[in-house]
Amino acid sequence: MSNILTICRKELKSYFASPIAYLLMAMYGVLFGFFFWNAVGYFVNMSFQSTMMGRSFPMDVNEMIIRPLLMNTSVIGLFLIPLISMRLFAEEKRMGTIELLFTSPVRDMEIIIGKWLAAVILYACLLGISALNLSFLFVYGKPDWKPLLIGYLGLLFQSGALLAIGAFISTTTRNQIIAGGVTFGVCLLLWVFEWVAGYETSTWATVMGYMSVVRHYEPFSKGVIDTKDAIYFASLIFFGLFLTARSLESLRWRA
Amino acid sequence: MIKVDGLTKRYDRTVAVNNISFEVEKGQIVGFLGPNGAGKTTTMRILTCFMPPTDGTASIAGFDVMKSPLEVKRRIGYLPENPPVYPEMEVHEYLSFVGRLKGIPSAELPQRVKDVSERCAVADVSKKLISKLSKGYRQRVGLAQAIIHNPDVLILDEPTAGLDPKQIHETRDLIRSLAGVHTIILSTHILPEVEQTCDHVVIISKGLIVAKDSVQNLTSRLRGQExxxxxxxxxxxxxxxxxxxxxxxxxxxxxxxxxxxxxxxxxxxxxxxxxxxxxxxxxxxxxxxxxxxxxAALSLEDVFLELTAAEKAQGGQQ
Structure with a gap:
């Protein structure tokens, strides 16, 4: 356990000592800021129109702002996650520091979980920036906080799953760009699979639909935790970390 | 302390290490000598549990590298050819990280970091980023990293490669001062280094051991006369x-x-x-x-050339 924390701390230090963390946070801040501004603007416009038309029922902030924003965040995540995960192992391999980790009295799984945990924590920091934006809704309105919390839980699940896959891809190369590019491709595929399920009903389309990250995230954005979705993400995390462990092992044999 | 028996490592088609066996007693400094590509690094990587052997066994302090790697890793300090340092860390941060990784209790950690920094003469740069250090300092940070947990066995892969003459001298002195307490294996292709630092020498060429003996015996073995x-x-x-x-x-x-x-x-x-x-x-x-x-004392260089040349002649006959 303490080994996991040691690795995790070192990994976080590396993220925050290099420009990566700040760059990601800045990019995310601008992107999410734009989405937020856009969503609130739209909401204000709509509520103004409905008052003009004489309808006076209260509009739902959760339904109109938070839910679409959470869906947007989920998609932005697909683009940012490769940037977080690409260096995890590729960098160690290139610098030769993997020799230090492999010859220290720690288990491979402790290295993997430590690194993965650090990546999830960095992603959680990004989510913190979005929460900062959303907190304004609580200042000026009364949105329900429970669905929002579940939405964030879902985002953490999603990032955990994709980062585990990204970690695996990062073990296969010593080139960060390749690791990032392949991870991005996989993330994108896991997103667009859903499109097929939209108009097709064949078995393949159903399977693709099942594999889609966004489809499994959607219930979370509504504030619904379905065991089906939780299990999907949990098994992706398990699968990703398992592959990472196997890949590290084969790295030793081939080294 | 170190026991290697019939160790073999095969890559796809090449054999990097071919059925080598040797033993190292506690407190000895053994030089692992051979031309580049002879299999020195491969042997060291197997001893440090970085990679498994294809065949044969190796054990350190009685623990087999395959069966109980964690016990072995607790007892070794390893300096790879390129010091495994994180350029974005400061020296003291890095040493604390390695110390924690090697299982030093946090109460003792600051003292240990201080001790090895002084021992390896990196105390004056402890607040500097490793990326700003010269090659010589990096090498010494690597050495500090290897001895921070006071391991029984030190495995050093070309510890003086890329240093200037003064640094080479200092590093050799440092290694000598570590003998006795630690059992040391160091690899090198520089012959005088073995003569100056080691008690014993294992000469390896193309994955085979061509000679193993004490440095003195070996130099006087081929020609008894002066x-x-x-x-x-x-x-x-x-x-x-x-x-x-x-x-x-x-x-x-x-x-x-x-x-x-x-x-x-x-x-x-x-x-x-x-x-x-x-x-x-x-x-x-x-x-x-x-x-x-x-x-004109016969230098190890002559012995080395003679041994590797003899092997070549044998190979030609086959």
Whole structure:
């Protein structure tokens, strides 16, 4: 356990000592800021129109702002996650520091979980920036906080799953760009699979639909935790970390 | 302390290490000598549990590298050829990280970091980023990293590669000072390094051990006799040769060179005879000038070349 924390701390230090963390946070801040501004603007416009038309029922902030924003965040995540995960192992391999980790009295799984945990924590920091934006809704309105919390839980699940896959891809190369590019491709595929399920009903389309990250995230954005979705993400995390462990092992044999 | 038995590592088609066996006693410094690509790094990587062997066994302090890697890793300090440092960390941060990784309790950690920093002469840069350090400092940070948990066994892969002469000297002194407490294996392709730092030497070439012995034995093994270089001026080559051959105890006289009217001879003597004094007397009594006379001890380099060349000749016969 303490080994996991040691690795995790070192990994976080590396993220925050290099420009990566700040760059990601800045990019995310601008992107999410734009989405937020856009969503609130739209909401204000709509509520103004409905008052003009004489309808006076209260509009739902959760339904109109938070839910679409959470869906947007989920998609932005697909683009940012490769940037977080690409260096995890590729960098160690290139610098030769993997020799230090492999010859220290720690288990491979402790290295993997430590690194993965650090990546999830960095992603959680990004989510913190979005929460900062959303907190304004609580200042000026009364949105329900429970669905929002579940939405964030879902985002953490999603990032955990994709980062585990990204970690695996990062073990296969010593080139960060390749690791990032392949991870991005996989993330994108896991997103667009859903499109097929939209108009097709064949078995393949159903399977693709099942594999889609966004489809499994959607219930979370509504504030619904379905065991089906939780299990999907949990098994992706398990699968990703398992592959990472196997890949590290084969790295030793081939080294 | 270290026991290697029938160790073999095969890559796709090449055999990096072929059925090697050796043992290292506690407290010894063993030099692992061989040309580049001989299999030194591979052997060290197997000993440090970085990679598993294809065949054979290796154990450190009684723990097998395959069966109980965690126990082995707790007892070794390893400096790979390129020091495994994180450039974005400060030296003291890095050493604390490694210390925690090696399982040093947090209460002792600051003291340990301080101790090894002083020991390896990196205390003055402890607040600097590793990316800003010179190669020599990085190497010493790597060495500090290897000894921070006070391991029984130290495995150093070319510890002096890329250092300047002064740093090489300091590093060798440091390694010597670590002997006794730690058992050390160091690899190198620089021969004088082995002569200066090691007690024992294992010479490896193309994955095979060609010799293993103490440094002293090995240098005196091939030729039991002593060779003396004599430079004489004031006579013809043949006269000098004839006179030198008459000296008691001399087995062979070789003319090596003639420069500025002086002749250089290599004189080999029979085992156990010291002919230097009689050689000097013979030259002076003949009325010639004795410009120079010194013992030409057979260096490890000669042994090494002879051993690896012998192996090549055998290979050619097959």
């Amino acid at each position: 060779a003396v270089l004599v430079e004489v001026a004031g006579a013809s080559t043949d006269d000098v040769r004839r006179r030198l051959e008459q000296v008691a105890g001399v087995s062979r006289v070789l003319h090596k060179d003639t420069r500025n009217g002086a002749h250089v001879f290599e004189v080999e003597s029979l085992p156990g005879e010291n002919v230097r004094a009689s050689l000097a007397r013979a030259v002076v009594e003949a009325g010639w000038n004795l410009n120079e006379l010194h013992a």
